[in-house]
Amino acid sequence: MATAPIQGGPTAPPATIPPPSLTFSDTITDITPFIPIVLDLNSHNYYHWRHLFEMHLGRCSLLHHISGDHPPAPHDPRRIKHDLAIIQWLYTRISTELFNLVVTDGASARDIWAELRRLFQDNRDARVSALNTELRTITQGDRPVGVFCQRIKAIGDELRELGEVVADRSLLHALMGGLDDRFAQQATLIPLLRPLPTLAEARSMLQMEEQNQARKAAAPRLYHATTRPATAAAATPPERIDAVD
Structure with a gap:
């Protein structure tokens, strides 16, 4: 005999729709930081x-959009949104x-x-030649040591990006040769150190010297007052006494 269902018994919970999953492309609108x-x-x-952009895309698991590791899926709405x-x-x-040079309707992230x-x-050869010329002739001018070193490192990084082999020794020699006269002593001594310091180590030495020079220039100069001995009063000539006849 079939039993009737118990009235007022527990009922199954209503089915819940999981919230849509969010990705970095949904939450990050300003990538300036x-x-x-x-x-x-x-x-x-x-x-x-390029280094910062690839790092950011790798962190967001979106590097394959520009690397070509995965074939494009033009009909995948999620991929389209990420792109x-x-x-x-x-x-x-x-x-x-x-922007005016690369903007194109319908272009993918990989295309751009x-x-x-x-x-x-x-024009790789022309760029390599121009960068090598700048590296040989660069001078510090009125730039701080840190800015000057950054420029030399940037030249080396760009040459390596173009496929050139750039030794750290070459960057160090460019730095020493372009220093201002205020660092003439360091420019002579640093290349004599063994082992030869790296560009970063040389920059630290030069920045320390730069700070010392700035501190000395800002320090108040003390002037010691010197007392001049009082000059003896001019002796009055003796009174002339005429002889009495």
């Missing part, structure tokens, strides 16, 4: 800009001149990435 560099044709900053987010990030971290790479690595 992660990529503070704006890519520009005249700033020689492609190497560092559009990357394009937006790219457009916000390049100069207006570069490849075009940027081509713009900075085109």
